[in-house]
Amino acid sequence: MAHRPALRRPIPMLREFLESEAAGGLVLMAAAAVALLLANSPLAPGYQAALHAAIGPLSLEHWINDALMVLFFLLVGMEIKREFLGGELASWPRRALPGFAAAGGMAVPALIYAGFTWQDPAALRGxxxxxxxxxxxxxxxxxxxxxxxxxxxxxxxxxxxxxxDLGAVLIIAVFYTDALSLPDLGLAALVLAALAGLNRAGVRRLWPYLLLGLLLWLLVFRSGVHATIAGVALALTIPLRTGGAQAAGGRAAPLLRLEHHLQRPVAFLVVPVFGLANAGLPLANLSADALTAPLTLGVGLGLLVGKFIGVFGSAALVIRLGLADLPMGASWPQMAGVSLLCGIGFTMSLFIGMLAFEDTPLLLGEVKLGIMLGSLLAGLAGWTVLRLLHRGGPSPGPRPRR
Structure with missing residues (x-):
């Protein structure tokens, strides 16, 4: 009979996640700064040549974006599964506030972007x-x-x-998939079914999942669906349960073990390398008009203004309707500051931007400019609001319902 996972350790795992992501964010900031410096220095030709150098069938840039980033999406998928099955998103009351806030934070920026670019079908793709x-x-x-x-x-x-992230993964799978190879897609579906079969059969060793996951990545890559989706699909098949003997021996579930091993490499290597490879924006190639281009404004204001309105507005609505509570110990000004920080849209925004405009360097340059300006202003605004508040903030909200 199926039982709930014996060793999920949601609080320690979430704390470890928060700590590694926070430190990794500082490393990512440094990597993005280095990329900007390289792209606007005498080393720029060598920087670009290295990214486009062929390594086997792909360039270095494509190995980073299509293969290395699979580890990032694998970690994202495992975090989604863990939090929905046994963590902070395990019940509907816990999902209400972040769920509605995330939905608003995705819809409003997209509407602002569309408002600036609706007359240009090519730009609207982003x-x-x-x-x-x-x-x-x-x-x-x-x-x-x-x-x-x-x-x-x-x-x-x-x-x-x-x-x-879950919403972004679904968007990439549905809206940024080119011509499909049905045979490869069918074989990928069979491999995914085999992975699910391993889970159902009670296989708790990680190596069979990882071997089949490598095959899944190859088939998804060949199918036309972006290869990183294979990472999320693999994550959803890895068990979050331990067998009786393993549980008695104190061994953590396979998903927890793999997540633990991947957190730091992804935070301190994979994502910074992605930032180093993709944040380089040659400013000399952009005209002064790029600052006021519809695409730049759509991205920048979508992040700075749209994210704040969507996140804060949706959170305020569900709290006022009594569907959720303000996070324990938090105040409305602090919620506003965190809502501003949600406008930092670097890694996934760059990733989607490259999928949308990989073949149009001019538009991709405007995308990067909008992302950097919008993220920088949103980060500074959120930091300033939270920095100026008294410790603990005024009028903390009630204890959240569980």
Whole structure:
């Protein structure tokens, strides 16, 4: 008979996640700064040549974006599964506030972007770019504030970002998939079924899942669906339960073991390398008009204004309707500050931007400019609001319902 996982350890795992993401966000900031410096220095030709150098069938840039980033999406998928089955998103009351806030935080930026670009069908393809929140960057900014931000508000931000990532994954799978190879897609479905069969059969060793996961990545890559989706699909098949003997021996569930091993490499290697490879924006190639281009404004204001309105407005609505409570110990000004931080949309926004405009360098340059300006202003605004508030904040909200 199926039983609930014996060793989920949701609180320690969430704390470890928050700590690694916050520190990784600082490393990501440094990587993005280095990329900007390289792209605007005498080393720029070598930087670009290295990214486009062929390594086997792919360039270095494509190995990073299509293969290395699979580990990031694998970790995202495991975090989604863990939090929905046994963590902060395990019940509907817990999902209400971050869920509605994430939905509003995706819809409003997309509408603002569409409002600026609706007359240009090519630019409109990037409508999802400002919908993403970069949890590593946001938590990195929060980490600079110490205990000025209540822990419950950090958990709210993490939960919102996890739901946000789920939405981004679905958007990539549905809207940024080119021509499909049905044979490869069919074989990928069979491999996914085999992975699910391993789970149902009670296989708790990780190596069979990882071997089949490698095959799944290859088939998804060949199918036309973006290869990183294979990481999320694999994550959903990895068991979050331990067998009786294993549980008695104190061995953690396979998903927890793999998540633990991946958190730091992803936070301190995979995502910074992605930032180093993709944040380089040659400013000399952009005209002054790029600052006021519809695409730049759509992305920048979508992140800075749209995210704040969507997240804060949706959270205020569900709290006023009595569907959720303000996070414990948090105040409305602190909620506003965290809502501003949600406008930091670096990693996933860049990723979606490259999918939308990979073949149009001019538009991709405007995307990067909008992401950097919008994220920078949102981060500074959120940090300033939270920094100026008294420790603990006024009028803390009631204890959340469980």
């Amino acid at each position: 409508w999802a770019i400002p919908s993403a929140t970069d949890i590593a960057f946001a938590l990195g900014v929060i980490s600079l504030l110490g205990d000025r931000v209540p822990s419950a508000l950090k958990v709210f931000l993490a939960a919102l970002a996890i739901i946000d």
